[in-house]
Amino acid sequence: MPNIAFLNGSFVPLDEAKVSIEDRGFQFGDGVYEVIRTYRGRPFSLDAHLARLDRSTAALDLSQPYSRVEWTRHILEGIERAAYPESKIYLQITRGVAPRDHAYADDATPTVVMTIREFHPLDRSVQATGVNAMTTEDIRWGRCDIKSVNLLANVLARQQVKQARVFEAILVNDGSVTEGAISNVMVVQRGTVVTAPEGPRILSGVTRAVVLDLALTEGLPILERFVSLADLYQADEVFLTGTTVEVLGVVRIDGKVIGDGQPGPITRRLAASFTNRVG
Numbered sequence: 001m002p003n004i005a006f007l008n009g010s011f012v013p014l015d016e017a018k019v020s021i022e023d024r025g026f027q028f029g030d031g032v033y034e035v036i037r038t039y040r041g042r043p044f045s046l047d048a049h050l051a052r053l054d055r056s057t058a059a060l061d062l063s064q065p066y067s068r069v070e071w072t073r074h075i076l077e078g079i080e081r082a083a084y085p086e087s088k089i090y091l092q093i094t095r096g097v098a099p100r101d102h103a104y105a106d107d108a109t110p111t112v113v114m115t116i117r118e119f120h121p122l123d124r125s126v127q128a129t130g131v132n133a134m135t136t137e138d139i140r141w142g143r144c145d146i147k148s149v150n151l152l153a154n155v156l157a158r159q160q161v162k163q164a165r166v167f168e169a170i171l172v173n174d175g176s177v178t179e180g181a182i183s184n185v186m187v188v189q190r191g192t193v194v195t196a197p198e199g200p201r202i203l204s205g206v207t208r209a210v211v212l213d214l215a216l217t218e219g220l221p222i223l224e225r226f227v228s229l230a231d232l233y234q235a236d237e238v239f240l241t242g243t244t245v246e247v248l249g250v251v252r253i254d255g256k257v258i259g260d261g262q263p264g265p266i267t268r269r270l271a272a273s274f275t276n277r278v279g
């Protein structure tokens, strides 16, 4: 069954899955989501994704329709039904359908949507050469830790990426690098892996946590603090982490060459350890 969706408890063909125009996700962006990918057909770090989903729903006082065991069952069933070599699972919970009013009813029934699409990993040659990035102002709200479907600032940043023909936008808030529009950002300064601290300014990436854990295991010093734009340009290495990008070296930012213009040794080492971890 190609391109299937899950809507409020049932699997249906994607083009038959419809939601009311009065859904608060559509009206207000009042909802949260997760993106999970498979390796060899198995969802990666599913528990961490479901834990973050719980944090997102709790932060927005959204009722969580399924337990983690139930979510796991639905996700595994979706992967099996879709039967792709590798899948990308998108799941979304909104506060449900109600006449338009900013304030919400306490007993709203959430709308639950999941899609399973074929996942095409990045070409290995991209990882070998690294990618170009641009910086742009971080105009998002003050709770970027919530994985909200309200992605307008990210949409605008990704449109700039498309127009500039680079790979990612690195967001800068009041002079501090926060993260990418669809990834977390790490820099290497004199052998130390530095990345923005968890908190309201960034999404706490599942991949970020895995990579920090790998760095610790390998004895690399890590520091969770914000770096400035000048620090970013002068870093020995810069790399992105994320479900779709894994560990990906950035070799040029705003046209300025990072390090020697190739993914650096620590980036390559962590990318290799990551590949080992997921394999």
Ligand SMILES: Cc1ncc(COP(=O)(O)O)c(C=O)c1O
Residues within 6 Å of the ligand: 035, 179, 180, 181, 182, 183, 184, 203, 204, 205, 206, 207, 208, 241, 242, 243, 244
């Ligand atoms: C803004 C933002 N930061 C970071 C990430 C990386 O998170 P994860 O590693 O959980 O995919 C994403 C993923 O989509 C994201 O959208």
